[in-house]
Amino acid sequence: MFNILIITHGNLCIELKSSVEFILDKVINRKIFTISIDENSREFETYSNKISNSLIESEHNIIFTDMFGGTPSNISLPYYKKGYIEIISGVNLPMLLKASTIEINDNFQEAVKIIVNSCKDNIIVAGDLNI
Numbered sequence: 001m002f003n004i005l006i007i008t009h010g011n012l013c014i015e016l017k018s019s020v021e022f023i024l025d026k027v028i029n030r031k032i033f034t035i036s037i038d039e040n041s042r043e044f045e046t047y048s049n050k051i052s053n054s055l056i057e058s059e060h061n062i063i064f065t066d067m068f069g070g071t072p073s074n075i076s077l078p079y080y081k082k083g084y085i086e087i088i089s090g091v092n093l094p095m096l097l098k099a100s101t102i103e104i105n106d107n108f109q110e111a112v113k114i115i116v117n118s119c120k121d122n123i124i125v126a127g128d129l130n131i
Contacts, residue, residue: 002060002108004099005051006091007035007072013091020096028100031056037071047075060084060108062099062115064091086112094122 006013013034020028033054035047055061063079065072068089076087086108088095098118104111 001102001104001111002030002062003054003056004030004032004096005035005054005061005063006032006065006096007037007047007051007063007076008066008091009037009070009072011036012066016091016093016096019093020100023093023097024100029103030100032096032100035072044075047071048078051076051079055079055085061086062112063087064096064099065089066091083108088112088116090119092119092122095119 006016008016013036017032017034020032035050035054037047051063055063061084063076063085065076065087066089067073073087073089079085080087095115095118099115102111102114104114
């Protein structure tokens with residue numbers, strides 16, 4: 001249905017992918033690619049090539065970035081293509097777990113909404129639980 005590309009500052013993307021693989025073991029339904037933004041390299045052309053190589057044409061792709069307005073999202077925005085390539089900022093583990101296992105096959109936009117909502121639903125403040 002879609003592929004996943006995680007782009008973050010430093011090695012966060014690699015660790016998130018590793019955590020998804022650890023938790024889900026062999027239940028992942030997606031191809032997951034990562035791109036780390038190196039603090040010493042600001043060569044946008046190099047990152048652009050890595051993004052192009054990670055996106056699978058004729059398939060849907062979701063690019064997850066760590067924060068909107070940072071280098072990962074800025075280099076991703078030119079790849080946005082309504083209905084085919086979506087970019088979601090604020091990547092976190094619950095979001096990636098949902099994205100890796102969701103089984104909606106026909107509606108890409110609906111899958112994106114479900115993924116984003118799952119992330120929001122997993123933001124919990126212990127003090128609000130009255131425990």
